[in-house]
Amino acid sequence: MNTLLTLKPLLALLPPLGLPLILSSCRSPNVREAWTFGAALTMFAVIASMLPAVWAGQCLEFTLVQVLPEVSIAFRVDALGLLFALVSSSLWIVTSLYSVGYMRGLNEHSQTRYYSFFALSLAAAAGVAFSANLLTLYLFYEMLSFATYPLVTHHQDQEARSSGRKYLLYILGASIGLVLPAMLIVFHLSGTLDFTAGGILAGKAGTGQVTVLLVMLIFGFAKAAVMPLHSWLPAAMVAPTPVSALLHAVAVVKVGVFSVLRVITGIFGTGLLAELNLGTMVAAIAAVTIVAASLIALSQDGLKRRLAFSTIGQLSYIVLGAALLSPSGLTGAMLHIAMHAFGKITLFFCAGAIFVATGKKYISEMKGIGWRMPLTMGAFFIGALSVIGLPPCGGFISKWHLVLGTLEADQIVFLWVILFSSLLNAAYFLPIVYQAFFCHPEESLFERQVQEAPRWCIVPPLFTAAVSVILFFHPQPFLHLARMATRHILGGF
């Protein structure tokens, strides 16, 4: 893989930093939102423009500044990073659309702040995607934590405060308490922090050290919500729905798992982990999270909370896939970042649309809602299928690869875990759809036949649902990128 020095990775981060423009136009909402769209589209365009080069097997690099004699703040765009950046930047456009509908629909306060920090969060997510070393990744990871705080606590009431506390406590506590020392120890042992295909720790650290570091890093990136550091995620559901949708189904949590993926592949190296048989340990941790989170999700009545626990489980699929250390497992993990993102964001959009249209938050109140909001619930159904991993949705592709991965790695236990949890997924999603369409509404709220949410709230879920379906038939860009990344990591298969 040849490298190419270019400014593009940096350019990709800049559009969201058009904050002053957003701030300066705080008095006219239309202009402000135009800027947001402009930023989102520019960012997507810049990222997409890097696709051909990466596709051709090139690696775009840019060193911003040499902050330490040995470590710099540097960007590198490879297949994995680009895959993630593509997902998050494309979904930003959709979410911006949705935000306009949602925020205006509910007449929320401080919208300028909302859009500003939203943009900042996206910049941070792209930064994480393009980080060339652990320090840069840590920098943007922390930036994301701070930038999302005002979004999570947007309502600025008592509940938001306590949830915000929990959010920061987990995220920041884990990153300062675990990632920072782990990063320093890695640097101390290996003298570098650059992500390299074979890992940088091989031959430089003992088994005990590697185990401790692995545990510190897996749990340290608490955004990946591996149990027991997961409970910030349901708490963070106090945020406005677009925030939950983008950040808690896409940017924040995916940044967490992306970081875990990066660390496993770039710092430890799959070879080292396989050699020390540590992959199984991580996979076991992930498996416990998958099953436990799915079981908890069954018992949740709040729609967003149920989605949150579902997310926790789905994230651990990705960790599990990476921990299998097999080609298909890795491919599946990477694909799942994309597939789950499109599926889950659809579900969140629908939840938000329901809230905007009816003010309902709880599943038990949603009997018969399908007759009132057929489009929304239709999208919801497709999203649910994708997350469960049934055809004809994108989720099937990634799960298929994960299952293949377990077989390749000869870890049949995890195959059962995946299948069992898919059943559980179906068990907590399908009843919602069933109730929505086949139960009679209990309340008189649903008297009128069809009353959907505002247009801007309904178009985005339909779009993402459609994309989910399309991804089943044409998974190409993502599948190809994931395959390339896997080949790069494992050295060809």
Place this chain on the structure above:
Amino acid sequence: MIWQLEFIILLLVVVCAFAALKVRDLLGAAVLFSIYSFLMCLLWAIMGAVDVAFTEASVGAGVSTVFFVAAVFRTTRRSRD
């Protein structure tokens, strides 16, 4: 120099230091401190540090004491320890 004399002065210095800290009347403490300074100045003169002794005589035994007295005059003479 007669070392016995020097030794007595040394002891007196210690005694004065103690006494200055022990008396309950702050004005008395100031005066005792002045004596302490003056003995110290003698001691230095004996050791050949005439310039230092001169300075201590004018500063330690002289002006410092006046400052102490002025401060005590403006505050209180009472002390509980």
Place this chain on the structure above:
Amino acid sequence: MKRLGLLAVILFGALLVYGTTDFPDWGDPSSPAATHLSPYYIQHSLHDTAVPNIVTAVLADYRGYDTMFETAVIFTAGLACLFLLRVFITPKETEASGLYRHRATGITLRIGQGGRLPLGTREFERIDSQWVPYDLIIRTACSLVLPFIQLFALYVVAHGHHSPGGGFQGGVIFGAALILFAISHNLRTTLKAMPEKRTNILTGTGVLIYVGTGVLCLLLGGQFLDYAALAGLLGVDPVMARSHGILIVEIGVAIAVMAVMVSLYYNLASAGHMDEGL
């Protein structure tokens, strides 16, 4: 706290004793302190600076920079007291409340708020609220002694090259003379003789003379405080220039120290009101 303090003191004392056991014997002429640096001063200072008093030579020339900051320290102290204590609310001249004494009879009057003395009268003299009857003997004796003390102070400054003493001692003695005047008479009278404004200006000026000399040396092409550079200006050879330079800075020190001592006394004795004191 007390016990902890005692423990700390004992520990500290033990450390000192520990160090002291390795000291060279007291008065040993071959100790390192006596053989490394000081022989240079003893053997060269007279030749270098033409000042027989080695202490003065080292103080004002070799280590003149220390002394400059020593003066700055005392200046800082004066300024600090002024800053901390001075009360900048001056009672109006027409406000006459306070104690007055009739000069001729010695009768003391108290004039309350809003009361007024016949303007322009010289028969009454304002006295301190905590007024102690003046002792004639002390007053007269101090008045008699004062000029001699001041003369002695000047001598100490001027003769610092040849005998113990110098700017600092002379300045303190001069200041002490003024303080004696203030104690034997009263603060108000002293303030008339030596107003606060003048002490402030003198303080700064004294240190400025020192620093200015240093800067002058620098401007004349030497290093800072290199009095030899003053040779051309003073019209003497570099060695004598050092001697004269020392005298100049000693005068500066004396002025500054004198003014600071008086200013410190003013502030402490009057608690910053600059009206009446000890």
Place this chain on the structure above:
Amino acid sequence: MSAHYPIFLVVAPLMAALVIAIIARERPGLCPPLAAIALTASLWSAAGMLCRVLAEGPFSYHIGNWPPPMGIAYEVDHLNALVLVAMAAVALINLITTRQAVASDFTGREGYFYALYLLFCAGTFGILVTGDAFNLYVLLEITSISGYALVGLGHRDAALASLNYVFMGTIGASLYLLGVGYLYLITGTLNMADIFSILPRLFGSKVVVAAFVIAMTGLFMKMALFPLHGWLPNAYSEAASPVRSLIAPLTTKTMIYVMVRLGLYVFPPDFTFNHLLFAKVVVWVAAAGIVCASVLALSQTSLRRMLAYVLIAEVGYMVGGFWLGNRMAITGAILHIVNDAAMTLCVFLAVGSFTHQLRDDRFATLKGCFRRMPWTMVVLATAGLSMIGVPPTCGFFSKWYLIGGALTADHWGLVAALIFSSLVNAVLFFRVFEIAYYEPFADPHQEHRPALSYAEAPATMLAPMLFTAAGLVGLGLLTGRIVTHIIDAAIPAAIL
């Protein structure tokens, strides 16, 4: 001119102080510009010296044209040139920023304030540049006395805090003086380089050991290392805000510089780190200090008291890092002198802005400050993130070196303490941000929320504050260059 930079650095503020003291009552309006000019001159000289050191290497200035050790020499090398630039910049920025606050806090005595301010700065610069152990003491005292006076005229209990500071400071300085006396007794010289060359012959002497322990203890007292920190919280919280933001960045950091100077260039590093158990004990004391100070900081109810304890913890960072005795850790300690000065300035300027605009800095009054004083909060947030250690602010990078050094030395106690303190700092600052982020919650019985007025500081205060905040990020990004070009050269090659 450039040959005289070292002296110009100190004499410019000194002369300006004298002139200001003379004209203080008559022309108070002239004082601030004069002070600003003097400090600009100092900053200029400091920068000039740094450039010269980078170009030509260390140089010295012989005052009175007496070669050391007979006379006093100013030694400029990489170490003090770096610290000098930082300190001069801090002093100047603070002077410019706090002008309005000075006018309101010290009405009628601005002139004297500026004179003392400049004396304080002159003393600090002198300490940083001097090569003579006794001269350092004199300069230390001029700094301390002006500091006592400045602190003494602050909030309600300022005089008490200041007198306490006088006592602790005097003990500290006296111990240092005694240590210097011991060194003089055994070496016969006061010049630092001279002592350094003589000492290796005397390693066995108990006098050297005693001198070392006494002088270092004195410095620990002056820098408020944990068990000897008693004076700091009160002195810093009672001082008026312009004084606080001057003294907090300069005092402790200067003392740490002196410690580094003594440990590396007066006592041979071999003696400092290996010859005694002292170094190991101090590292543990520093680690304990970091933990205790952080815990104490949690229980404070006003911003400035909280910060005072954070500062004590930061002292622990630098002391711990230095005494680990390996290159990386010492790099961290020196880097942190600069970074901490900048961070402390930034954070206390923000506090000063609160006290100036809201008349208070207790947590309760900070409610809704993100809306009321958004820019000040941006400054505070940047400084807070730096103190927590979030990249790319400078606090992260010095912490990077400190923790890295502790790992190199296998000193897990200090690693744990540093991480713990970062976590506590995160809690501390987020508590503040949270308070400032949420406006007072609406009373259910009231219809309207109490409206909070916009109370941002004037632009003349804000601009230098924002500049400082930007400087924190700038310093962070420049870390690599500072370390390779300056700090590497500042640490003796013998230290690995």
Place this chain on the structure above:
Amino acid sequence: MTTAGYINLIIAKYNYWIYIVLMCIGLWAMIAKRNLIKKIIGMNILQTAIILFYVSIATKKGATLPILGHHDAGHFVDYATVINPLPHVLMLTAIVVSVATLGVALALAMKIYNRYDTLEEDEIHARVRES
């Protein structure tokens, strides 16, 4: 070391022992005394003790004052016959510093008295707590 050795040690350095005693007295007063003026006196004792130490370093047995006559000019002075002048110089500075500190400390004590009406530390702390 023999008893005679100890006695010798004590006699040979008695000045140094006295300075240690004075120093400890000063330090103890600063820590344990509650009256502020007493503390200030303790501070001055501490400082003079250090001056005594320095002056003790300077002495040489049988040497003369560090003031030369003009007749000394031009010929070599045996340094063993003249007392070491350097510590004297240093201590002149130290005395000045101590009186400067004293001035500031007394000024602060007066401010404290004006505010709390007492100079006893425990009473002051009680008042601070009250307010």
